Amino acid sequence: SYELTQPPSVSVSPGQTASITCSGDKLGHKYVCWYQQKPGQSPVLVIYYNNKRPSGIPERFSGSNSGNTATLTISGTQAMDEADYYCQAWDSSTALFGGGTKLTVL
Amino acid sequence: EVQLVESGGGLVQPGGSLRLSCAASGFIFSYYRMNWVRQAPGKGLEWVSDISGSSSTIYYADSVKGRFTTSRDNAKNSLYLQMNSLRDEDTAVYYCARDGGGFSYDYWGQGTLVTVSS
Numbered sequence: 522s523y524e525l526t527q528p529p530s531v532s533v534s535p536g537q538t539a540s541i542t543c544s545g546d547k548l549g550h551k552y553v554c555w556y557q558q559k560p561g562q563s564p565v566l567v568i569y570y571n572n573k574r575p576s577g578i579p580e581r582f583s584g585s586n587s588g589n590t591a592t593l594t595i596s597g598t599q600a601m602d603e604a605d606y607y608c609q610a611w612d613s614s615t616a617l618f619g620g621g622t623k624l625t626v627l
Numbered sequence: 628e629v630q631l632v633e634s635g636g637g638l639v640q641p642g643g644s645l646r647l648s649c650a651a652s653g654f655i656f657s658y659y660r661m662n663w664v665r666q667a668p669g670k671g672l673e674w675v676s677d678i679s680g681s682s683s684t685i686y687y688a689d690s691v692k693g694r695f696t697t698s699r700d701n702a703k704n705s706l707y708l709q710m711n712s713l714r715d716e717d718t719a720v721y722y723c724a725r726d727g728g729g730f731s732y733d734y735w736g737q738g739t740l741v742t743v744s745s
Contacts, residue, residue: 522689554731556672563722563737564672569729607672611730614686616662616674 523612525619532625539595541622543608546589551610553591555584558621559604567606568593600626629653629734631723636739643713643743649706649723649736657681657701660726663708665719666738673719676708677726691717713743 526544533539543553553571556564566575568584571591581596591610595602603626608619635647649661663675676697677686685697696709706723720738727733 552730554729556732558672563735564732565735566727566731566733569727569731569733573729575733605671609672609731614677615688616664616677618664618672618674621671 523615523617525608525610525617527606527608527619527622529620530623530625532627533595533598535600535626536597539598539602539624539626541593541595541606541608541624543591543593543619544589545610545617548589548591548610549587551586551612553584553586553608553610555582555593556607556609557602557604558607564607595624598624598626602626629725631725631734631736633721633723633736633739636721636741638742638744639713640745641714641743644709644711645713645741647708647710647721647723647739647741649708651704651706651723651725654725656699656704659728661699661706662724662726662732663697663706664722664724664732664735665717665741666722667716667719670719675721678706710741713741715743717741718743 555568558564571586572584630652632650662677678697694712698707722738723736724732725734
C-alpha cells in the first residue's frame with residue numbers, strides 16, 4: 522500500500538527557514554497538500570495543489586513537489602508557526618496522510 | 628461563513644455501535660464531496676471515508692470497510708457516519724471535512740470524541 526513518510530520533528534530558529542519533507546513513491550505525479558494543527562485545534566489547510574495557498578494563509582508558507590518528495594517551506598518562521606504539520610495525497614481513491622512533523626521554533 | 632459541527636460522540640463498549648452527525652452551513656452542501664477523518668489520542672490524522680455530493684460514490688479506509696457506513700442528507704445539510712462493531716482502536720476524535728476541490732480539505736469541524744472501552 523502507498524505510504525507518505527515525514528520526519529517526526531524539525532527545529533528552526535525564529536526568522537529562519539523551516540523545510541518539512543514528505544516522501545512517497547513517484548509523489549511528484551500526485552497533488553499534495555499540507556495541514557497545520559496546533560494543540561487542541563482542528564487542522565488548517567496551508568497548501569493545496571502542491572504549491573497554492575488558501576486565502577488567509579501568510580505568504581511565508583510555500584510548497585513544492587517533484588520526484589519522490591514534496592516540501593513545505595516556511596520562510597521567516599515565527600513562534601506562532603510551532604505546530605504539527607501533515608502532508609496529504611490521494612492514491613487509488615484513498616486519501617493518505619503522512620505521519621506528521623512536529624515543528625519546534627526555538 | 629462555512630461551519631461544520633459534529634455530534635454524536637461518546638463512550639461505547641467494544642462491539643457496540645454509534646452514529647455520528649455533521650451539520651453543515653454556509654455553503655451549498657450538495658455541491659461538495661465530504662469526508663470523515665479521525666485522530667487517535669496523541670496520534671496523527673487518519674482518513675476514514677469520502678462521499679460524493681450525490682452519494683453516488685463512497686470510499687472507505689480498509690481499517691473501517693464493512694463496519695462503517697457513510698451517508699448524507701442534502702435536504703438537511705447533514706453528513707453521517709454509522710459505526711458498527713466498534714473496536715478499541717477506533718477510539719479517536721472524528722472530524723468531518725469538506726473537500727474544497729483541490730484534492731484537499733478546506734474546512735474542518737471541531738471534532739467529536741469517540742471512546743471505545745469496556
